[in-house]
Amino acid sequence: MRADQIPLSRGAFARMAAVGLDVPAVLAQAGLSLELMSAARPVVTTAQFFGFWHAVEAIGQDPSLGLRLGDGTRTEVYDMVTAAALHAGNLGEALDKLARYKRLTCPEDVVVELNRDEAAVSMRWMLAEGHTPRLLVDAMFASNFALAERGTGRHLHLRRLELTRRPAEGALLAAHFRCELRFNAPQDRIIYQRSDLELPFVTRDDSHLTRVLPLLEDSLREQSAATPLRDKVWNVLARGMRGGHLRMAQVADALYLSPRTLQRRLGEAGTSYQQVLDQVRHHLARRLLDATDLDVGEIAFLLGFEELNSFHRAFRQWEGATPARWRQVAAS
Structure with missing residues (x-):
């Protein structure tokens, strides 16, 4: 799986302090160790990073x-x-x-x-x-x-x-x-x-790029080789989810694979194109319902559903409630 590591730059901590933010209070609010401020290379997970920024908002006001x-x-x-x-x-x-x-x-x-x-x-x-x-x-x-x-x-x-x-x-x-x-x-x-x-x-x-770009390219090749195919498909689908989802042939082409090879390799990984597509749609539906005032019909369109009823059926399977009801509960 992709490494869930986000660096917290010590320089960034210093800048936060310079703009008047109480960094120890932010870390405490986020449930993170104060030792991050003195670590040589402090890293956190995505969930911890988001928690840190929510704490910045709460403490900084x-x-x-x-x-x-x-x-x-x-x-x-x-x-x-x-x-x-x-x-x-x-x-x-x-x-x-x-x-x-x-x-x-x-x-x-x-x-x-x-x-x-x-x-x-x-x-x-x-x-x-x-x-x-x-x-x-x-x-x-x-x-x-x-x-x-x-x-x-x-x-x-x-x-x-x-x-x-x-x-x-x-x-x-x-x-x-x-x-x-x-x-x-x-x-x-x-x-x-x-x-x-x-x-x-x-x-x-x-001259700087001549030194650095070969190192970045080597790292990119290593990371690509270590990234599961399911994650690569997820990323391609999520990028293209803006009013119609990508077809499997388009995703395969983006990954330099044939559709048959893509389907076979996903099957070997215990999943399928349709399953990954459903997971991406579910993830984005929750985010858009929670974070925006977009109409349910607009969200259905953005996720590539040809009919609103199809989105309603899918969302009921995912969450056991209609999109509108789920949004009401999430906002309460």
Whole structure:
């Protein structure tokens, strides 16, 4: 299975303290050991990491904390992958490096989607239960935006920010990102102007990349070989779940397999394509019902159900209740 290890940078602890956060109190609130602050390489699980960020929100009582912490990327870099992105040739190359290598540092999946006018960046925690803490989403997007502006040396004009949350802190977010906000979105995404991908990076350093990229590629090959096929299929399906699910042939193609080989290897692993698809739909349905005000019909569409009744039947099998009833109970 994928290693569920997320590093807690000692530099990040120092930055939290610098913005006035009581880090020992946060750790205590999250049920984590104070020894993490002095450990040479402190790591936590995804569940513990989410608990830590929920504790940041509870202790800090400041909706701007995520933005201020993420903005630290304007002056500091905490890991090899972010450094590789910062030393890329332009913004497009930087985002590609984040998308390719980020999961080497923690179980986080970064996806870049391109259309004619836009470049959308989304981040998903692959081993998470429940939705991502609000301040963590703010910090991730603030960090990504800070890296883009630091690299280009410019003030960028984002297209918009899409957030899977109910409307909150709109003025604060709009002032920071200087763009349109869309709440109750199916996915958290920061969206750049596609033309900005060509902007050169003033922080470009080819000699650094020559040293680092072979190491990252070796690590990526090792990780890919160790990742179970079921997890790879899950990741491909979850990325493509935005109004129609991917067909098995498309998933197989993304994994450089034939559909027959994919089905056979999943069977050898004790599962099937349909079972993984159902698990992904179940996971995303719970998250969208809990975190957003999206209509049940909209959620059914996003999960690839052709009819609302089909979604109702599936959800009853998963949870023993209708989607609307489950949402009521979760909110109470």
